[in-house]
Structure formats: structure tokens, C-alpha cells
Amino acid sequence: MEKRMSMLLFPVILIGSPIKINFKKVLTYYSILFTCLLVVLLIRFLVIEPELVSKYLKGIHLWEMGYSFANSTGVHAPALNMHVAFLVVVNTYLAIRYLIESSWKILNYRTLLFLISVFLLLIINTRLAVANAFIGIFLVLFLELFKKVSRKKLVTVTASTLAVLILMVFAFAKAFPYITKKYTTVTFAHMDKVGKLDDFENPEGEVFNSFVTRVSIWKTAWERAQQDIWIGVGAADGKDELNQAYLDTDQQFLAKYKFPTHNQYLDFLLKFGLLGLLAVLLYVLNILWLGWRLQHSVVLFFFVLFFTSNLTDDFLIRYDGITFSALWISIFSALFIKNDCSTSQSIEKSS
Incomplete structure (x- = not known):
């Protein structure tokens, strides 16, 4: 009951409040605070676990540091990396928004936050979260730029982003060769x-x-x-x-x-039968419906992230997964209901 109270409290507070949601401001504060918090936690980890860091730098047990860093924060690694994947995409979205608005000074620090969040994602390095983040980056790029800039600029920005990501991954894999092995032979071995x-x-x-x-x-x-x-x-x-x-x-x-x-879908099927499976599918597909009505790339990505994350874990029986989904679904719902909008243009006006 304690785990699921957030599913009551967040809707009551966020949807029940008369205040309209400024989504861009919410994402801005979230991205700054969460990125800074992760950097502080990483610095703390470097101080308290120097032996693990030394082994990591030498290419020994590379998987161990990511899980140990996550555990040092009190969060299971797949759950933390689900959060970090969302952070990466939020930072991407905000960088693109400031690029469209030609706010170059803000874009510089937004780009820095984006690169830091990608680095943290690769440190924890759970496979599904990395794949989701990369999908999310290009989903945001396409949806945000397609109707707002010329085709030439769309291709230029997408190619530049792809080049930066390839360079970061290549440098990371060069420094830590196990990464290549992990994503090829290890994943589907045996x-x-x-x-x-x-x-x-x-x-x-x-x-x-x-x-x-x-x-x-x-x-x-x-x-x-x-x-x-x-x-x-x-x-x-x-x-x-x-x-x-x-x-x-x-x-x-x-x-x-x-x-x-x-696997959340199998978990509910086992516990509650076909109605349980239907219930969890409706819960997750509700995010897709909100994303479609709002026509917002971040909301659509959240659906992709939460749908796929629950294929390899059971986040709706975990406190972090329940509160994570309940908070953001409540924000998306409040955005849709209070702003009475169904397009990304009206969201931008309200922001």
C-alpha cells in the first residue's frame, strides 16, 4: 500500500491543483537538479570506492563499477539507468528547443549537460537503457526539428549529433574494450x-x-x-x-x-491472469495516448522507455518504478487537461 500511495497522491496534487503546468520549466529544473545530483554522487563514489575505480580504469570487471555506483545511490542499476536514459532525452529536447530559438549562450551549457548525462549513462551501462536513450535522442531530433527547420538544417543537426555520439561511444569502447564484447558476444551467449x-x-x-x-x-x-x-x-x-x-x-x-x-507483463499474467496483463498494458498504453494527443516527443519517448524497460524488469512492483511512472504520468495528464491542448504548438505557447 505504501508503494502505491504515489498513484493516488501525485494525481490529486498535480491534476487537482488549479495551477497550469509550465512543462518546459519543469523539464529545465528537473534536468539541472538531477544532472548535478548524479555528478555529486559520482564524485562521492570515486572517493569511497577508489579500488573499483582503479580496476575500471585498468579494464578489469568493467560491469562491476556501474552496478556498484548504482547500489551506492541506493537504486538498482537498471532502475537508475532508466532514470538516466530519460534525463539524456530531456537534455536533448531542451538543447534542441534552445537551438531552434537561437539561444546560443543557453545552448552551450545545455550541450554540456547533455554530454555529462550521456557519460553517466555509459558509466552505469545497462544495455536496454543505452539503446532506449539513443532511440530517444533521434526521436526528439526528428519530431522537434521536422516541422520547425529546413530539411538541410535537420540533416545537419542530426548528422552532427550522430557524429558526437559515435565519437563518444568509440572513445569509451577504445578505453574500455569490454564494452564491445558486452554488446556483441556476451549479450546473446549461451x-x-x-x-x-x-x-x-x-x-x-x-x-x-x-x-x-x-x-x-x-x-x-x-x-x-x-x-x-x-x-x-x-x-x-x-x-x-x-x-x-x-x-x-x-x-x-x-x-x-x-x-x-x-518482466512486468509476465508478472501480472502470473499473478492476475489475462485481466492482470490487460491492466498493465492499459496503464502503459495510457502514456502513448497522452503522447499522441499532446504530440510531444518527450512524452512519446517516456512511453517507449517505460514499455521496453518493463520487458526486462518489473518496475510496477518496485517503489522506484511506481513513483517514477506515477509522477510523470500525472504531469503529462495535468499538462493535457489543464492546458486543454492536443498539439505541441499549444504546449509551447503555454510555456
């Missing part, structure tokens, strides 16, 4: 071992956080969910039933660590 993780001599060391482990969990959750497809097993019994399914299918490694579903 896919022939789905459901057979006990065949590894040391699954903890070889596949604990790997994609094949996630797929094995999803396969087991899907098979168990089909047995109670209409009404599910119930919220209280979902985790226990999944753990029992690991034992019933003789997957001792998964049973030992009692892995959750790591």
Missing part, C-alpha cells in the same frame, strides 16, 4: 542453455546477470502462468509459485536465488 543453467559449472560467475538467465526465467514464468491463465495465482502467491516452478522443472540455480520474473 542461448542454447535456456532452461538448462545448471549445466554450467559455475552459473553464478558465468551467467548470473546474463540474458540467457532472463530468458530462462521468462520461459518458466510463462509455462506456470498458462496453468492459471484466467485468474492467475494471486498477488500473495506469485513469487512462491514461480519458485516452486523452478523446483518442479529441476532448475536448481534459479530456485536457489529465487529470481523474480524480471
Whole structure:
């Protein structure tokens, strides 16, 4: 109940307030404060974990520092990187807005904030968040520039942004070669071992956080969910039933660590059946509807981010995922209802 109170409080406060939302100002304050907070937390991490930083700089256990940095903030790495991916896209949007307005002095520091947020994203380096951020950058570029600048300027800005991102990723990969390996051979390694993780001599060391482990969990959750497809097993019994399914299918490694579903759609299907799956889809698709009506690139990206993030994790059973989505959906809804607008032009006028 404590986790889900934000789904009541944020709508009451934000939608119920008579004050109109200045969306550009909200994004401006959010981007500055969050970027500065992350920089402070990174500096703190460099001080308290010098050994991990030293190993990272030497190319040893590169995955470890990102997860350790996230844990030092009190947030799970995939959840933190979901936030950072959104921050990257917000910084992109604001930089593009000031570019269109030819506010060059503001654009300079906006570009700096954008580069810092991309650097932080690569430090934590969860694969889905990086992919989402890059999709979001070009979604914002296209939607914001397409109707407002000439085709020549659109191509120039897009090509310049792409060149900067390629240069940053190339420099990062050159300094830390494991990145290339992570995004090629490591991600899809051992896919022939789905459901057979006990065949590894040391699954903890070889596949604990790997994609094949996630797929094995999803396969087991899907098979168990089909047995109670209409009404599910119930919220209280979902985790226990999944753990029992690991034992019933003789997957001792998964049973030992009692892995959750790591997929919000499968989690609700297992717990509540088809109605549960429909409910979570409606919750997420509501963001798409708001983005479509508002015709706003940031809102549309938020849908892409939250929809895909819940394919590899279960953020609607986590406090950070619940509050993150409830806050921004409430802001988007208040923007739509109070400003009585359905186009990006009217949003800009209200800002």
C-alpha cells in the first residue's frame, strides 16, 4: 500500500491543483537538479570506492563499477539507468528547443549537460537503457526539428549529433574494450542453455546477470502462468509459485536465488491472469495516448522507455518504478487537461 500511495497522491496534487503546468520549466529544473545530483554522487563514489575505480580504469570487471555506483545511490542499476536514459532525452529536447530559438549562450551549457548525462549513462551501462536513450535522442531530433527547420538544417543537426555520439561511444569502447564484447558476444551467449543453467559449472560467475538467465526465467514464468491463465495465482502467491516452478522443472540455480520474473507483463499474467496483463498494458498504453494527443516527443519517448524497460524488469512492483511512472504520468495528464491542448504548438505557447 505504501508503494502505491504515489498513484493516488501525485494525481490529486498535480491534476487537482488549479495551477497550469509550465512543462518546459519543469523539464529545465528537473534536468539541472538531477544532472548535478548524479555528478555529486559520482564524485562521492570515486572517493569511497577508489579500488573499483582503479580496476575500471585498468579494464578489469568493467560491469562491476556501474552496478556498484548504482547500489551506492541506493537504486538498482537498471532502475537508475532508466532514470538516466530519460534525463539524456530531456537534455536533448531542451538543447534542441534552445537551438531552434537561437539561444546560443543557453545552448552551450545545455550541450554540456547533455554530454555529462550521456557519460553517466555509459558509466552505469545497462544495455536496454543505452539503446532506449539513443532511440530517444533521434526521436526528439526528428519530431522537434521536422516541422520547425529546413530539411538541410535537420540533416545537419542530426548528422552532427550522430557524429558526437559515435565519437563518444568509440572513445569509451577504445578505453574500455569490454564494452564491445558486452554488446556483441556476451549479450546473446549461451542461448542454447535456456532452461538448462545448471549445466554450467559455475552459473553464478558465468551467467548470473546474463540474458540467457532472463530468458530462462521468462520461459518458466510463462509455462506456470498458462496453468492459471484466467485468474492467475494471486498477488500473495506469485513469487512462491514461480519458485516452486523452478523446483518442479529441476532448475536448481534459479530456485536457489529465487529470481523474480524480471518482466512486468509476465508478472501480472502470473499473478492476475489475462485481466492482470490487460491492466498493465492499459496503464502503459495510457502514456502513448497522452503522447499522441499532446504530440510531444518527450512524452512519446517516456512511453517507449517505460514499455521496453518493463520487458526486462518489473518496475510496477518496485517503489522506484511506481513513483517514477506515477509522477510523470500525472504531469503529462495535468499538462493535457489543464492546458486543454492536443498539439505541441499549444504546449509551447503555454510555456
